[in-house]
């Protein structure tokens with residue numbers, strides 16, 4: 345079960361890694377935006393722009409009935425409307441942190457005199473996402489490599505104990521020794 349979950353996570357992060365690389369490449373000329381409403385009816389957004397991804401959390405009222413319905417949009421990196429809106433989110437005193445491409449800002453958004461909302465915006469640089477999504481899948485790959493190496497070496501897959509002289513169970517950890525197609529207990533290491 346744990347192995348299945350870690351495999352699923354590594355598959356997911358591989359997909360996210362490929363998506364990050366794609367949007368990173370696209371961000372040279374494009375800004376890709378996705379917005380949706382939470383079940384509570386508030387607008388949230390995601391934008392892949394030059395340098396990184398923006399996560400936008402807000403209390404702007406949307407429609408509860410259309411929760412999780414994702415709306416995608418695309419514009420160019422020099423779109424003044426997007427630049428103005430983004431810069432207004434980070435304008436002082438909203439910005440609280442800015443370092444190495446990471447940025448955090450939050451405050452009040454006055455959309456109309458009657459519509460005032462709170463927001464938080466977080467910028468994550470592409471290089472950071474590539475590291476995170478690139479490292480996560482390595483665990484299962486390393487485990488699979490270790491299992492393969494142990495099986496080939498005549499070692500217990502579970503604990504690495506030498507089981508070439510054993511049958512049925514590993515004398516060290518008690519793991520059942522699997523049989524292989526050629527009917528040997530475990531393949532003996534080639535000299």
Ligand SMILES: [Zn+2]
Pocket residue numbers: 500501502503504505514515516517518519
């Ligand atoms: Zn063992």
